[in-house]
Amino acid sequence: MATTRHELRLRAPIAHTVLDVIRARFDRVSTPGPDGTVLIVGNLDQASVRALLTLLWDTGHEVLAFEETSHE
Known part of the structure; x- marks a missing residue:
């Protein structure tokens, strides 16, 4: 089964509180x-x-x- 990886490049560092929400x-x-x-x-x-994406924009x-890659 292939897995996907999504890489997002942001203009500025991600806020720690937002990163905590994303990790949860x-x-x-x-x-x-x-x-x-x-x-x-x-x-x-x-x-x-x-x-x-909505969370980041909000x-x-x-x-x-934004890049999506698949790995076998």
Whole structure:
């Protein structure tokens, strides 16, 4: 079964309170860079992608890029 990975690049670091909410709602969440401008979330369906983007926009985070990759 293929797994998906969603990488979002943000203009500014993600707020810790928002990151806590995202980690509570979604599995496999990481911010690999020290500045917190990249968010990686694994295995999201279409409704979850929409919910994540809405949460980021509603909390004032500007998404610069969004990429989905699949891995076997």
